[in-house]
Amino acid sequence: MRKRLMVLISAILFALAGCSGNPRSTGDGKVLLVAAAASLEPVVKHLAWTYQAEHPGVKINITSGSSGTLLRQAEEGAGFDLYLPAGEQEMQELIAKQLAAEETVTTFLGNKLVIVVPEGKRIVKDLSQLTESEYKHIGIAEPSTVPAGRYAKQVLDKANLWQQLQPKLVFGNNVRSALTYVATENAEAAFVYRSDALSEDKVHIGMEIDPSLHDPIRYPMAVLKNSKHPELARDFLKFIESPAAKDRFRQAGFLVGQ
DSSP states (O other), X not given: OHHHHHHHHHHHXXXXXXXXXXXXXXXXXXXXXXXXXXXXXXXXXXXXXXXXXXXXXOEEEEEEEOHHHHHHHHHTTOOOXXXXXXXXXXXXXXXXXXXXXXXXXXEEEEOOEEEEEETTOOOOOSGGGGGSTXXXXXXXXXXXXXXXXXXXXXXXXXXXXXXXXXXXXXXXSSHHHHHHHHHTXXXXXXXXXXXXXXXXXXXXXXEEOOGGGSOOOXXXXXXXXXXXXXXXXXXXXXXXXXXXXXXXXXXXXOEEOO
């Protein structure tokens, strides 16, 4: 029985390793530092685990958080090898400061902005409903440092609701924080990405936001110029772009091929 279990586990690991082709060993103890937007964390962690299974001796450490905070950390010499933000604005800033290897920049992921509400609550048919007394607290990521918050503010600005909703807004340090507010019933609604909404059983999508109301949601990725392991970083980035990895992103609710 134990032997059959080990064979099954080996088969699963081999299937997962199919994301980037034939297994090969590096065995040199390299540590890759990846800065990933909070919304990417679940999938990137899974891909990192798969990559490590295929590359014995390689360890991938993932720092997740708001794209703006990670950008500041990169500027201050955090030593990241890869930067995966949730907004093109942050990547352009990194490029402007000559910290990104421009030839490695790739953008193939997108997302949708949605409003989530607690499971069982009514659908939000119009943004103006958020002004009703039923919605006492509305979760939103901090617009100054989080792309999801920036997109949400753009939506509320266009709907002329930003100022009116100020007393209700509860700001999170990343988009996953805004999601948690609703999941823990500390808010009656929150602006998050579709992929975040699909990852949490205690919420459901109350409304999908018209994408014309905000900037395009895209996830640029790049190797940093000061990477200690540039070739390994490029290889992992290529792995993230593989068909199997893209399927994983698609299953998680991301838009692929943006």
